[in-house]
Amino acid sequence: MKKIISLIVIVIVCFINSANAQNYKLDSAAFRQISNHILTNYDCYKNLHDLCKQIGHRLTGSPQAAKAVEWGKETLEKTGCDKVYLQEVMVPHWVRGQEQAYLLGNTGLKEPITISSLGNAVGTGESGVQAELVLVNNMEELNRLKPDQIKGKIVFFNYKFNQTNVNTFDSYGPCVYYRWGAPSEASRRGARAVVIRSVSSAYDNKPHTGSMRYDPKYPAIPAVAISNLDADHLEELIGNKKKVSMFIRTTCQMLDDVKSYNVIGEITGSELPGEIICFGGHLDSWDIGEGAHDDGAGVVQAIEVIRVFKKLGIRPKRTIRAVLFMNEENGLKGALKYADLAEQNKENHILAIESDAGGDVPLGFSMTMEPSQRGRVTQWKKLFEEYGVTNFEREGGGADIGPLHRKFNTPMMELMPNSQRYFDVHHSANDVFENVHRRELCLGAIAMSHMVYLVSLYGL
Amino acid sequence: MKKIISLIVIVIVCFINSANAQNYKLDSAAFRQISNHILTNYDCYKNLHDLCKQIGHRLTGSPQAAKAVEWGKETLEKTGCDKVYLQEVMVPHWVRGQEQAYLLGNTGLKEPITISSLGNAVGTGESGVQAELVLVNNMEELNRLKPDQIKGKIVFFNYKFNQTNVNTFDSYGPCVYYRWGAPSEASRRGARAVVIRSVSSAYDNKPHTGSMRYDPKYPAIPAVAISNLDADHLEELIGNKKKVSMFIRTTCQMLDDVKSYNVIGEITGSELPGEIICFGGHLDSWDIGEGAHDDGAGVVQAIEVIRVFKKLGIRPKRTIRAVLFMNEENGLKGALKYADLAEQNKENHILAIESDAGGDVPLGFSMTMEPSQRGRVTQWKKLFEEYGVTNFEREGGGADIGPLHRKFNTPMMELMPNSQRYFDVHHSANDVFENVHRRELCLGAIAMSHMVYLVSLYGL
Numbered sequence: 001m002k003k004i005i006s007l008i009v010i011v012i013v014c015f016i017n018s019a020n021a022q023n024y025k026l027d028s029a030a031f032r033q034i035s036n037h038i039l040t041n042y043d044c045y046k047n048l049h050d051l052c053k054q055i056g057h058r059l060t061g062s063p064q065a066a067k068a069v070e071w072g073k074e075t076l077e078k079t080g081c082d083k084v085y086l087q088e089v090m091v092p093h094w095v096r097g098q099e100q101a102y103l104l105g106n107t108g109l110k111e112p113i114t115i116s117s118l119g120n121a122v123g124t125g126e127s128g129v130q131a132e133l134v135l136v137n138n139m140e141e142l143n144r145l146k147p148d149q150i151k152g153k154i155v156f157f158n159y160k161f162n163q164t165n166v167n168t169f170d171s172y173g174p175c176v177y178y179r180w181g182a183p184s185e186a187s188r189r190g191a192r193a194v195v196i197r198s199v200s201s202a203y204d205n206k207p208h209t210g211s212m213r214y215d216p217k218y219p220a221i222p223a224v225a226i227s228n229l230d231a232d233h234l235e236e237l238i239g240n241k242k243k244v245s246m247f248i249r250t251t252c253q254m255l256d257d258v259k260s261y262n263v264i265g266e267i268t269g270s271e272l273p274g275e276i277i278c279f280g281g282h283l284d285s286w287d288i289g290e291g292a293h294d295d296g297a298g299v300v301q302a303i304e305v306i307r308v309f310k311k312l313g314i315r316p317k318r319t320i321r322a323v324l325f326m327n328e329e330n331g332l333k334g335a336l337k338y339a340d341l342a343e344q345n346k347e348n349h350i351l352a353i354e355s356d357a358g359g360d361v362p363l364g365f366s367m368t369m370e371p372s373q374r375g376r377v378t379q380w381k382k383l384f385e386e387y388g389v390t391n392f393e394r395e396g397g398g399a400d401i402g403p404l405h406r407k408f409n410t411p412m413m414e415l416m417p418n419s420q421r422y423f424d425v426h427h428s429a430n431d432v433f434e435n436v437h438r439r440e441l442c443l444g445a446i447a448m449s450h451m452v453y454l455v456s457l458y459g460l
Numbered sequence: 461m462k463k464i465i466s467l468i469v470i471v472i473v474c475f476i477n478s479a480n481a482q483n484y485k486l487d488s489a490a491f492r493q494i495s496n497h498i499l500t501n502y503d504c505y506k507n508l509h510d511l512c513k514q515i516g517h518r519l520t521g522s523p524q525a526a527k528a529v530e531w532g533k534e535t536l537e538k539t540g541c542d543k544v545y546l547q548e549v550m551v552p553h554w555v556r557g558q559e560q561a562y563l564l565g566n567t568g569l570k571e572p573i574t575i576s577s578l579g580n581a582v583g584t585g586e587s588g589v590q591a592e593l594v595l596v597n598n599m600e601e602l603n604r605l606k607p608d609q610i611k612g613k614i615v616f617f618n619y620k621f622n623q624t625n626v627n628t629f630d631s632y633g634p635c636v637y638y639r640w641g642a643p644s645e646a647s648r649r650g651a652r653a654v655v656i657r658s659v660s661s662a663y664d665n666k667p668h669t670g671s672m673r674y675d676p677k678y679p680a681i682p683a684v685a686i687s688n689l690d691a692d693h694l695e696e697l698i699g700n701k702k703k704v705s706m707f708i709r710t711t712c713q714m715l716d717d718v719k720s721y722n723v724i725g726e727i728t729g730s731e732l733p734g735e736i737i738c739f740g741g742h743l744d745s746w747d748i749g750e751g752a753h754d755d756g757a758g759v760v761q762a763i764e765v766i767r768v769f770k771k772l773g774i775r776p777k778r779t780i781r782a783v784l785f786m787n788e789e790n791g792l793k794g795a796l797k798y799a800d801l802a803e804q805n806k807e808n809h810i811l812a813i814e815s816d817a818g819g820d821v822p823l824g825f826s827m828t829m830e831p832s833q834r835g836r837v838t839q840w841k842k843l844f845e846e847y848g849v850t851n852f853e854r855e856g857g858g859a860d861i862g863p864l865h866r867k868f869n870t871p872m873m874e875l876m877p878n879s880q881r882y883f884d885v886h887h888s889a890n891d892v893f894e895n896v897h898r899r900e901l902c903l904g905a906i907a908m909s910h911m912v913y914l915v916s917l918y919g920l
Contacts, residue, residue, distance in 0.1 A: 036624045164496045166847050166903070201899065361821075361878050363848070387626050388823070388878075390850055418821050418848075418878065420899045439661065439880045443626070 027383055030453060034308055035387065035446045044304035044445045045438045047075055048297065048359070052290035052433035059119075059287040060327040061093030061258045068283045069261045072299065072324045076265030079307040083268070086261040089337040091327040093258045094120055096287055097251030101224070104130070104245040105237065113234075115224040116207035116288065116428075117252040118179060118196070119330045122220045128249030129154070129193045129222060135238045139177075142185065151190035154246050157182050158197045158235055161228075161423070167394075168201050168419040169357070175199040176210075183223040184215035193248055194223040197231035202424035205229045209286050210427045211330045222250055262334045265306050266321035269456070275318040277455050279305060279353035279448060282328035282400055289431035293422060296433075297359030297441055299324050301415070304445035305452050316456035318350065325400040328356065332399060339403035349408065351455050354398025355415040355448060358422035359441040362389050362415055365451065366396025369411030373460050377413075380454055389447045391416060411460055413451070415444055487843055490913060494768055495847065495906045504764035504905045505898045507535055508757065508819070512750035512893035519579075519747035520787040521553030521718045528743045529721045532759065532784045536725030539767040543728070546721040549797040551787040553718045554580055556747055557711030561684070564590070564705040565697065573694075575684040576667035576748065576888075577712040578639060578656070579790045582680045588709030589614070589653045589682060595698045599637075602645065611650035614706050617642050618657045618695055621688075621883070627854075628661050628879040629817070635659040636670075643683040644675035653708055654683040657691035662884035665689045669746050670887045671790045682710055722794045725766050726781035729916070735778040737915050739765060739813035739908055742788035742860055749891035753882060756893075757819030757901055759784050761875070764905035765912050776916035778810065785860040788816070792859060799863035809868065811915050814858025815875040815908060818882035819901040822849050822875055825911065826856025829871030833920050837873075840914055849907045851876060871920055873911070875904055 038044070055071060058064035069086065076084045101115040117123070134153045136142045142155065159178040162171040176199060183194040198208035207225040214220040226234070237244050263283060269275060281298020285291020302322040309316060326334035342349060353365075367374060378392050397405055397412035405412045417440070425431040498504070515531060518524035529546065536544045561575040577583070594613045596602045602615065619638040622631040636659060643654040658668035667685040674680040686694070697704050723743060729735060741758020745751020762782040769776060786794035802809060813825075827834060838852050857865055857872035865872045877900070885891040 035626070039623045163499045163899070166495070168899075203898075361880050363823075420821050420903070421897060437881060438663075439623070439628075443880070 024383070027454065030314070031383055031387070031450050033312060034449045034453065037308055037312060038304065038442045038446050038449070039439065042438055042442050043307060044300040045441055047300040047303060048292065048436060048441065049433055051296050051300065052292050057285050057287050057289055057291050058283065059094070060091045060260065060284045060330060061255070062287065065260060065284050065326070069263055072263035072283055075303055076263065076306065076322065079265065079303065080310045081265045081267050081306045084265045086263055087337055087341055088259060088261055089326060089333050090257045091260045091333045092331045093255040094330060095253060095255060097123060097253065098249070100249040102247050103234070103237070104247060106243050109244070113226060113230055114205065114207055115226055115248065116209040117250045118183070118212040118223045118225060119209055119286065120212055120254065121223045121252055123250040123252045124193065124222045124248055126251070128247055130245060130247040131192050132243060132245045133195070133234070133238065135235060139182065139185065142189070147189060150186065153191055154193045154195060154248070155186035155191045156195045156234065158231055160197065161199065161201050163201065168423050171201070172199065172423055179210050179225070180212050183212055183221060184218050187218040187221045191221060193221050195246065196223065196225050198225050198228050200228055200423050200426065200428065203228050206428040206430055208427040209288060222248060224248060224250060260326045262326050262338055263324040264321060265303070266319055267306060267309055267316055269318040270315045271317040273319050274348055275459065276321055276347055276349045277318055277351045277452055278321040278323050278349055279355070279452060280323035280325055280400065281355045282326070282334070283324040284327050284329050286329055286427050288429045289425070290433055292431050292433045292436050293358040294426055294431055295328065295356045297436060297444065298355035301355050301441070301445040301448050305449045308449050314453065318456045318459065320452050320456050328400050335400040335403050339407050342404060343407060349404060349410045350460050351411050351413065352401035352404050353413045353415065353448060353451060354401045355444060356398050356400065357414060357419065358417050359436045359444055360417040360421055361440040362417050362444045362447040364389055364391025364394070364416040365413045366394035366416050367392070367411070367413040368395055368397045368405065373411050376460060384447070384450060387443065387446060387450070415448055417444060484843070487914065490774070491843055491847070491910050493772060494909045494913065497768055497772060498764065498902045498906050498909070499899065502898055502902050503767060504760040505901050507760040507763060508752065508896060508901065509893055511756050511760065512752050517745050517747050517749055517751050518743065519554070520551045520720065520744040520790060521715070522747065525720060525744055525786070529723055529786070532723035532743055535763055536723065536766065536782065539725065539763065540770045541725045541727050541766045544725045546723055547797055547801055548719060548721055549786060549793050550717045551720045551793045552791045553715040554790060555713060555715060557583060557713065558709070560709045562707050563694070563697070564707060566703050569704070573686060573690055574665065574667055575686055575708065576669040577710045578643070578672040578683045578685060579669055579746065580672050580714065581683045581712055583710040583712045584653065584682045584708055586711070588707055590705060590707040591652050592703060592705045593655070593694070593698060595695060599642065599645065602649070607649060610646065613651055614653045614655060614708070615646035615651045616655045616694065618691055620657065621659065621661050623661065628883050631661070632659065632883055639670050639685070640672050643672055643681060644678050647678040647681045651681060653681050655706065656683065656685050658685050658688050660688055660883050660886065660888065663688050666888040666890055668887045669748060682708060684708060684710060720786045722786050722798055723784040724781060725763070726779055727766060727769055727776055729778040730775045731777040733779050734808055735810045735919065736781055736807055737778055737811045737912055738781040738783050738809055739912060740783035740785055740860065741815045742786070742794070743784040744787050744789055746789055746887050748889045749885070750893055752891050752893045752896050753818040754886055754891055755788065755816045757896060757904065758815035761815050761901070761905040761908050765909045768909050774913065778916045778919065780912050780916050788860050795860040795863050799867050802864060803867060809864060809870045810920050811871050811873065812861035812864050813873045813875065813908060813911060814861045815904060816858050816860065817874060817879065818877050819896045819904055820877040820881055821900040822877050822904045822907040824849055824851025824854070824876040825873045826854035826876050827852070827871070827873040828855055828857045828865065833871050836920060844907065844910060847903065847906060847910070875908055877904060
C-alpha cells in the first residue's frame with residue numbers, strides 16, 4: 001500500500017514539475033546568477049576577515065562584542081538594504097580572568113597543563129584548588145563510586161567523542177552533558193572541582209571551552225576543560241595506578257549584566273511585506289580563537305544574502321531579514337528577545353534559517369516543519385543539486401531560532417555544512433579565519449541565498 | 461511514456477529490494493563494521509604520515525620514488541594479504557635542478573619572483589633567458605598577435621581558473637591546456653620561453669607545477685609557472701603600460717629512463733579468483749610539497765581496503781587488488797605497463813577504481829561503464845547514503861585506470877571527494893600531510909572499501 005501511495009505521489013510531483021517548467025528555468029538562472037556573483041566577489045570572506053582580524057573574539061558583554069555590534073550595523077548598512085536596526089537586550093557578562101594548572105604526582109611529578117574554564121563557571125579564588133583527581137569515563141562510572149571516593153577530590157570526566165558517527169553532530173550531543181550538567185553532579189557528591197576532556201573530534205593540544213550551567217541545589221565548583229591529548233596523557237598517568245593530583249587556579253567570574261544588541265538588516269517585501277523570512281547567525285563568540293566558524297561564518301553569510309539581493313537587484317516579494325543574534329554562546333538572551341519582540345510586534349515569520357554549524361562546504365539543510373512544508377522544500381531539491389546541496393533529510397533547526405519556533409511553531413531550517421572539521425576547532429583557539437575556506441564559505445552563503453530566494457518568491 | 465517506464469523501473473526495483481532485504485541488512489552491517497574500524501584505527505592516516513614525513517615527495521626516477529616502492533611493498537605485506545609483488549617498468553627521469561627568476565622594468569624595477577619549472581620542461585642553460593614579457597589571457601589573444609610581437613619574447617599565459625564552477629575539476633580541465641600544450645604554441649611563434657599562471661583555485665604565493673609536453677615540430681623552450689598572486693601582480697605591472705622583462709634561469713633536464721615498479725597487493729577471491737577488482741592511486745608525486753593529497757591519499761586508501769578486509773576477516777569471493785601505480789604525473793608508464801601485463805596474463809578485470817582526486821571528504825563516485833552496470837551501482841546508493849556518499853551521476857574514471865579501460869572496456873570509477881580545496885594545494889609546496897584531514901581521509905578509504913566489498917560479493 002505504501003508503495004502505491006509513493007507512486008501516486010511521484011506521478012503528482014511529475015505533473016507539478018511539468019507545470020512549473022518555466023519557473024524552473026527562471027529559478028535555475030537566478031541560482032546561477034547568485035552563485036557566480038558570490039563565487040567571484042566573495043565579499044562574505046572579506047567580511048569574515050575583518051570581523052576576525054579587526055575585532056577578533058567577542059564574548060557577550062566584552063568590548064569586542066560591542067565593537068561587533070557596530071561592525072554588523074555598518075556592514076549591513078553598506079549593503080544598501082531598506083532598514084538596519086538594533087534590538088536592545090540585557091546580556092550576561094562572564095570574564096575568564098587568569099588560568100593556571102599543573103599536575104602533581106607522588107613520584108615528584110609536576111607538569112604544567114593548559115586549561116580553559118568552562119563558560120559561566122566560577123573561579124577557584126586566588127589561592128587555587130589542589131586535590132587528587134578521580135577519573136570517570138561517564139556518569140555510570142561516577143554513580144558507582146562511593147561518597148568518600150569523590151568527596152574533596154577533583155572529578156575528571158573523560159567522556160570521549162565518539163569517532164564512529166559519520167555526522168559529528170551526533171557525537172557532539174552526548175558529550176555536551178559532561179560540559180553542561182555533569183559539574184553539578186560532581187558537586188552534589190562533594191567534589192571540589194571538575195576537569196572535563198574537551199568536547200572535540202580533534203587530537204590536539206587545545207582545550208575547548210563552552211557553556212555550562214550550575215544546578216542551584218549544589219555548590220558552584222570550578223570547572224575547566226583540558227585538551228584531548230592532555231586527557232589521554234592524564235588517563236595514562238592515572239591508569240598506571242599513580243595517584244595524580246591537580247592544582248587549578250582560575251579567576252573567572254560572572255559580572256553584572258550589560259546592555260547589548262541583536263543587529264538586524266532587512267529588505268521589505270514588495271508584495272507581502274508582512275510575511276517575514278529571517279536568517280542569521282550569532283555575533284558573539286567564545287573568548288578564545290576568533291569565532292571564525294562559530295559563528296562568524298553564519299554572520300557573514302546572512303549579511304551576504306542581503307547584499308546579493310541588493311547587488312543583483314532582486315526585489316523579494318516577501319520581507320527578508322538578516323539577524324545577527326547576540327549571546328548564543330552563554331545565555332541565548334538575544335534569541336529570546338527576538339522572539340519576544342516578534343510576538344509584541346505581531347510579526348508573521350514564515351521561515352527562520354540559521355547558519356551555526358561552521359563555514360565548511362554546505363551539503364544540505366536540516367529542517368523542522370510540517371510535512372507539507374518539507375514536501376514543498378524537497379520539491380526544490382533538483383535546483384540545489386548542482387551546488388552540492390542535496391541532503392534535506394535531517395531534522396534540525398538552531399539555538400537562535402528555537403525560541404521563535406517554540407512560540408509560533410515557525411518552520412525552521414539550518415544550513416548543514418560538512419561536519420567533519422567543525423568540532424576540531426569549535427570553541428578553541430584554533431577557530432580562526434585561516435581555518436575557513438573561501439569557496440566553501442561562499443557556497444554556504446549561496447545555499448542560504450538560494451533558499452531565501454525561493455521562499456521569498458513562492459512562500460512555504 | 462518516459463514517465464511510465466520510470467514508474468515500471470521503480471516498481472521492479474522495489475521488488476528486487478524486497479527480495480534482497482536480508483542482503484541489505486547484512487551489507488549494511490558490514491558497511492558499519494568497516495566504517496567503525498577505520499574511523500577508530502585510522503591506519504591510513506598514520507600510513508600517510510609515514511609516506512609524507514619519512515619519504516616526502518617522490519618524483520618518478522628519484523631516490524624517494526625508489527624508497528616509496530619499498531615502503532609500499534612493506535606496508536602491503538604488513539596487511540597479511542595473499543600476494544604482494546612488483547611490476548617492473550622503465551620510467552622517465554626528469555630533474556628540476558636550480559630555479560631563479562626576476563622581473564625587470566624600464567623604471568629600474570628588479571624584483572625576484574618564485575618560479576617552478578613545468579614537469580618535463582627543458583632548462584634555460586646556465587646563462588638563463590632574459591626577454592620582454594608578452595601577456596596573453598588565452599589562445600585567442602595569442603592568435604591575434606603579430607609574429608614580431610612574440611618573436612624573441614617570453615609569453616606569459618595568464619589564463620585564469622574559473623571560480624564560478626561549483627566542481628573545481630570543471631575549471632581545472634580548460635586550464636591544463638595552457639600548461640600542457642600552450643608552450644609549444646608559443647615556441648611555434650618564436651617565443652624564447654613561457655611563463656604560465658598557476659593552474660590553481662588558490663590566491664597564494666605558491667607556484668603549481670605539473671606535466672607538459674613539447675610538440676616535436678617546434679623547439680623545446682623553457683616553461684615555468686608562477687603563483688596566482690604573482691600573476692595578478694604581473695598583470696597589474698604590464699597593464700600599467702610598463703614594459704616588463706623577465707630573467708629566468710632553470711637547470712631542469714630529462715635524464716635517461718630508469719627502472720621502477722608498480723606495487724601490487726591482493727587477496728585472492730575465494731570463489732571467483734579470476735574476476736579481479738583493482739583499485740589504487742599513484743605512488744609518485746611532484747617534487748615539491750609531499751604529494752599528500754596527490755596522491756598519497758589514494759595510495760593509503762587503497763592499502764587500507766586490503767588491510768580492513770584482512771583485519772575484519774572478510775574473505776572476498778572475487779580477487780581484490782590494490783595497485784600503487786608509478787609515474788602518473790609525468791608519463792603514465794606504470795599504468796600502461798599494468799594494462800599491457802593484464803593483457804599478456806589474460807586477466808579479467810570486472811572493475812577498476814581510482815582515488816586520485818585528493819583526500820577530502822568523499823561525496824560520491826564518478827563512473828564510466830555500461831548503463832546496466834551503472835544501474836546496478838546506483839541500486840546500492842541507499843547503503844552509501846549514511847556515509848555521505850550520494851553522488852553517482854558524474855562520468856569519470858582516472859588517468860591510471862584509463863589504459864585498462866581503453867584496452868578492455870573495463871568499467872571504471874573514481875572516488876569523488878569534495879573538490880573545493882584540492883586545486884588550492886595540487887602540485888604545489890602546500891600539498892603536505894598537514895592539509896589532509898584525518899576523518900575525511902578515512903571516510904574516503906571507507907567508501908572505497910564499501911564499493912570493493914559490494915562488487916567482490918555481487919560482481920558488476
